[in-house]
Amino acid sequence: MPRPTLNARAIVWLLAWLIALAALAFGVQRSLVLSSDLRSFMPPAQTADQKLLLDQIGEGPVSRLLLLAIANTPAERLAAASRGLVVALHDDAHFARVLNGEADLSALDPALLPYRFLLSPTLDTTTFDAVYLRDELQQRVDDLGSPAATMLKPLLPRDPTLETLKLAQRWMPLHSPQLRDGVWFAPDGSALLLAETTAAAFDPAAQGAAIAALQSAFAALPARGNAHLSISGPGYFSVVVNANTRREAEWLSGFGTFAFALLLLAAYRSLGVLALAALPIASGALVGIAATALAFGPIHGITLAFGFTLLGVAQEYPIRCLSHRRAGVSAQESLLGVWPLLRLAIASACIAYLAFFASGVAGLQQLAVFTIAGLLVAGLVTRYLLPQVLPVRFRDVAQSAWLERLRLRLDALPRLRWVPWSLLLLAGIVLWSAPTPFWQNDLATLTPVPPALLKREGELRAALGAPDVRYLLVIEAPSADGVLVLSEKISAQVETWISTKLVDDVELPSRYLPSIATQTARQAKLPDRATLQAALDQAQQDLPFQPGLFAPFVDDVEAARSLPPLTARAFGASLLGARLHAMLSEREGHWFALATLSGVHDAAALAAIAGATRGSVRLLDLKAASESLVASYRARIGTALLVALLLLAATVAIAFRDLARAWHVIAPMSLATLLVLAVLRGSGVSLSLFHLVALTLAAGLGLHYALFFERRVDDAAEARRTLHATIVCVLSAVLVFGLLATSSVPVLRAIGATVALGVAFHFCLSIIMARDKGLRAEG
Amino acid sequence: MAPETVALIASLRRPAPADTAYTEVRFVRMLRRPLVLRGELHYGGSDQLGKRVDTPYRESTTIAAGEVTVQREDKPVRNFSLERAPELQALLASFSALLGGDAAALNQYYAIALQRAGVDWRLTLTPRSSALARQLHEMIVDGRDADTRCFSLHEADGDASVMLLSALAATKLADPPTPAGLESLCRGQP
Numbered sequence: 001m002p003r004p005t006l007n008a009r010a011i012v013w014l015l016a017w018l019i020a021l022a023a024l025a026f027g028v029q030r031s032l033v034l035s036s037d038l039r040s041f042m043p044p045a046q047t048a049d050q051k052l053l054l055d056q057i058g059e060g061p062v063s064r065l066l067l068l069a070i071a072n073t074p075a076e077r078l079a080a081a082s083r084g085l086v087v088a089l090h091d092d093a094h095f096a097r098v099l100n101g102e103a104d105l106s107a108l109d110p111a112l113l114p115y116r117f118l119l120s121p122t123l124d125t126t127t128f129d130a131v132y133l134r135d136e137l138q139q140r141v142d143d144l145g146s147p148a149a150t151m152l153k154p155l156l157p158r159d160p161t162l163e164t165l166k167l168a169q170r171w172m173p174l175h176s177p178q179l180r181d182g183v184w185f186a187p188d189g190s191a192l193l194l195a196e197t198t199a200a201a202f203d204p205a206a207q208g209a210a211i212a213a214l215q216s217a218f219a220a221l222p223a224r225g226n227a228h229l230s231i232s233g234p235g236y237f238s239v240v241v242n243a244n245t246r247r248e249a250e251w252l253s254g255f256g257t258f259a260f261a262l263l264l265l266a267a268y269r270s271l272g273v274l275a276l277a278a279l280p281i282a283s284g285a286l287v288g289i290a291a292t293a294l295a296f297g298p299i300h301g302i303t304l305a306f307g308f309t310l311l312g313v314a315q316e317y318p319i320r321c322l323s324h325r326r327a328g329v330s331a332q333e334s335l336l337g338v339w340p341l342l343r344l345a346i347a348s349a350c351i352a353y354l355a356f357f358a359s360g361v362a363g364l365q366q367l368a369v370f371t372i373a374g375l376l377v378a379g380l381v382t383r384y385l386l387p388q389v390l391p392v393r394f395r396d397v398a399q400s401a402w403l404e405r406l407r408l409r410l411d412a413l414p415r416l417r418w419v420p421w422s423l424l425l426l427a428g429i430v431l432w433s434a435p436t437p438f439w440q441n442d443l444a445t446l447t448p449v450p451p452a453l454l455k456r457e458g459e460l461r462a463a464l465g466a467p468d469v470r471y472l473l474v475i476e477a478p479s480a481d482g483v484l485v486l487s488e489k490i491s492a493q494v495e496t497w498i499s500t501k502l503v504d505d506v507e508l509p510s511r512y513l514p515s516i517a518t519q520t521a522r523q524a525k526l527p528d529r530a531t532l533q534a535a536l537d538q539a540q541q542d543l544p545f546q547p548g549l550f551a552p553f554v555d556d557v558e559a560a561r562s563l564p565p566l567t568a569r570a571f572g573a574s575l576l577g578a579r580l581h582a583m584l585s586e587r588e589g590h591w592f593a594l595a596t597l598s599g600v601h602d603a604a605a606l607a608a609i610a611g612a613t614r615g616s617v618r619l620l621d622l623k624a625a626s627e628s629l630v631a632s633y634r635a636r637i638g639t640a641l642l643v644a645l646l647l648l649a650a651t652v653a654i655a656f657r658d659l660a661r662a663w664h665v666i667a668p669m670s671l672a673t674l675l676v677l678a679v680l681r682g683s684g685v686s687l688s689l690f691h692l693v694a695l696t697l698a699a700g701l702g703l704h705y706a707l708f709f710e711r712r713v714d715d716a717a718e719a720r721r722t723l724h725a726t727i728v729c730v731l732s733a734v735l736v737f738g739l740l741a742t743s744s745v746p747v748l749r750a751i752g753a754t755v756a757l758g759v760a761f762h763f764c765l766s767i768i769m770a771r772d773k774g775l776r777a778e779g
Numbered sequence: 780m781a782p783e784t785v786a787l788i789a790s791l792r793r794p795a796p797a798d799t800a801y802t803e804v805r806f807v808r809m810l811r812r813p814l815v816l817r818g819e820l821h822y823g824g825s826d827q828l829g830k831r832v833d834t835p836y837r838e839s840t841t842i843a844a845g846e847v848t849v850q851r852e853d854k855p856v857r858n859f860s861l862e863r864a865p866e867l868q869a870l871l872a873s874f875s876a877l878l879g880g881d882a883a884a885l886n887q888y889y890a891i892a893l894q895r896a897g898v899d900w901r902l903t904l905t906p907r908s909s910a911l912a913r914q915l916h917e918m919i920v921d922g923r924d925a926d927t928r929c930f931s932l933h934e935a936d937g938d939a940s941v942m943l944l945s946a947l948a949a950t951k952l953a954d955p956p957t958p959a960g961l962e963s964l965c966r967g968q969p
Contacts, residue, residue, distance in 0.1 A: 139854075141810070141814070142836050142838070142851065144805065144807050144809065144810065144814060145803075145805055145814040145816050145832070146832075146838060146840065146849055146851075147830065147840050147847060147849065147867045148847075148849055148857065148859065149805075149807070150867075150914060150934070151859060153807075153809070153936070153938075156809060157809075178844065178845075178846065179845055179846060179860045180844055180845040181845060182845070182860060544810040544811045544812045544814075545809060545810060545811070546808075546809055546810065546811055549809055
């Protein structure tokens with residue numbers, strides 16, 4: 001009889017398993033909706049500033065601005081390319097608007113023209129009497145002789161005091177770029193544009209789609225020539241950084257997977273086994289995704305990334321199954337020997353992750369569902385399916401002579417009881433005395449933007465006079481009009497800021513719309529028709545204007561006298577009012593305006609206004625607010641992890657019904673975690689969320705080492721198998737994560753170094769602290 | 780373009796910078812009588828033009844890099860894009876082309892027609908772009924030999940401006956000046 005490597009039953013099982021996996025994969029990829037909106041992964045905002053921050057991340061127009069520069073071709077072709085791009089993107093759903101300086105945004109809606117007397121500050125300091133009108137009209141005569149005549153002529157009959165121009169000037173940003181051929185140009189000679197995406201800046205997937213649309217629109221321009229488009233801004237950075245991180249992660253993990261496969265091949269000498277060993281973790285991952293999608297709908301991208309990392313524990317399961325196979329016994333039977341321990345490890349990990357569920361953060365709850373479902377399924381298929389399909393022929397690893405020599409050498413190591421205590425002391429000292437901040441709250445430092453891009457962004461931002469992405473001035477009042485009143489009240493202060501160079505420009509809402517009180521006061525100064533006509537007649541006595549020329553002006557003033565004051569709501573509906581509309585928002589019966597700032601030179605001085613206005617006007621530092629959010633998020637993870645550790649210890653203790661044995665398992669795990677922290681802190685690393693997740697994975701793996709080393713075994717052969725399995729596990733984890741630690745991207749380095757270090761410490765400490773004394777005596 | 784036209788325009792070439800006195804008469808329909816301005820034009824090379832008004836008030840306008848700056852005594856400076864003053868843009872383009880003796884550049888913006896009467900000549904420039912044509916009906920340049928004597932702008936809305944240059948700038952005008960009187964002055968008719 002030929003020696004069958006797989007019997008018919010095994011083939012049926014394997015086929016059924018593969019078909020089930022394929023069906024699951026098909027279903028998952030069809031229904032999987034990945035969300036990359038950072039907000040769903042953040043804890044509910046606590047402070048008002050955090051709430052505003054979350055709004056800003058989602059809707060804030062400032063962070064959604066892409067700064068564009070077209071260069072590398074003659075100026076007139078640059079202008080043509082700039083116009084072409086605006087036209088091409090006009091109907092593109094990815095962009096709310098694309099500006100190149102051409103559109104006259106400061107034009108007042110014709111229907112609102114009579115309101116100009118209420119909107120313009122002219123009447124604050126003067127009245128429409130004969131003296132004032134005479135002076136204005138004399139200037140208009142001169143204007144008609146000047147080069148500005150063509151521009152002014154159409155305005156004059158209706159607006160001889162040029163209120164529309166005064167308003168246009170008022171509404172224009174103080175520092176707008178130079179116009180050449182009608183479009184914005186930078187001092188370095190490139191054409192400038194601003195594109196506002198509809199997607200949030202911190203949604204890299206949506207930003208990626210917008211940028212791709214932008215680039216293809218530019219590539220399709222007929223007048224492009226060899227012009228070059230460069231893009232900058234927060235949204236672009238998130239795309240670039242994401243792509244960099246993903247590229248490096250894929251390369252390194254591909255390499256790591258290859259090395260892992262080689263290791264398994266060396267350990268089990270079978271290609272078939274190598275392929276089968278991948279099935280449990282693949283099953284776990286697929287079911288994890290499906291369960292999360294079922295429970296929550298869209299899955300957050302970070303859930304997947306963190307989830308796959310945490311699921312790394314499951315690679316242990318098939319390795320335990322393979323290394324513990326005994327000669328002359330079926331795979332199921334030999335697995336039964338270690339199953340109680342494996343079951344305890346899986347159960348305790350799952351119970352521990354329940355703590356994530358209690359965190360109250362949607363992202364963490366997703367993570368818990370993903371990991372628990374994934375670990376359970378990976379464990380169950382390792383127990384019930386994997387042994388069915390393993391080849392009958394195999395090599396009992398207990399036969400390796402080197403393993404026995406290694407085991408004896410390890411056993412011969414003195415049990416250095418003082419080592420753990422001195423390590424604990426050392427770790428304590430290092431943690432206590434490390435000079436760098438304990439926490440890294442600025443997550444951007446983990447995925448840094450290349451300095452050349454940042455420099456270019458600064459140049460473009462300055463050239464465009466684009467608003468600062470970090471600071472906003474918050475004006476808060478019980479009503480929309482209250483916000484405008486407050487805005488008027490601080491406008492003198494703001495003028496001082498600008499003139500003393502604390503800030504380049506502040507776009508206050510009252511710049512666009514005065515409060516109702518101010519409008520009413522101006523309205524009261526408008527003369528009635530007869531008075532105005534008399535003043536006008538007197539004013540133009542010896543001026544050359546045609547008689548009756550200014551009748552439309554007289555009509556407008558008369559109309560303005562009875563207008564109801566313009567409200568934020570009515571003004572917001574007009575084209576120009578869109579700016580104001582974007583600034584104002586209502587939350588829980590309170591109105592907020594977010595005024596943008598450009599060129600903030602002294603944030604501390606600006607922040608002082610909060611004291612003077614009892615907090616109703618305050619400087620919002622988006623960076624500080626987002627850091628405080630990250631900190632509160634991290635506090636929740638930290639608490640969840642602490643609870644997880646306690647749950648874990650309790651599970652182990654209950655399962656063992658023996659506190660001393662439980663101590664042997666929990667103590668090395670806890671000390672190793674502490675040691676990793678000490679090494680990281682000692683080398684100047686400030687900890688982030690990613691370190692915490694990596695620590696959790698390492699602790700999960702450490703639990704296995706400790707459990708298996710602590711296990712009482714009857715014979716030396718089984719001890720060799722335990723050692724074999726553990727060595728394969730440790731080597732593979734160190735390989736995969738050690739490779740990640742060589743990355744140039746700090747976030748990958750953080751995860752890689754933490755896990756690799758952790759695994760090494762857990763292994764060494766388990767050997768020292770968890771080994772079973774019974775076997776030692778026997779050996 | 781006729782070789783004669785090219786040759787004539789080439790003969791008008793002047794090295795930059797160049798200054799020349801002018802008297803400008805503006806006929807504006809909003810006004811009952813024409814405006815008369817006197818001052819000096821300054822040509823500073825390709826796209827730089829300055830216009831100074833000395834009487835009846837003082838004002839100076841400079842055009843550089845597509846931006847117009849108007850400064851009137853004791854009034855705040857007014858800036859606007861050249862795009863918004865096509866009349867000025869036309870003047871600048873034609874000034875630059877004429878003072879550069881560059882017929883090809885002029886031909887880019889305007890259809891050019893040349894009339895001659897002895898030593899006197901007249902170039903009639905009609906805008907090629909419809910955008911400019913919406914503002915400017917035509918522009919007429921009158922001259923004698925290698926000297927430009929008059930620039931006349933006829934705007935699309937019927938308003939007009941006649942600019943008498945160098946020697947003609949000092950001519951005493953009728954009060955009020957009439958389009959016909961200026962026309963004959965530019966044509967060199969007594």
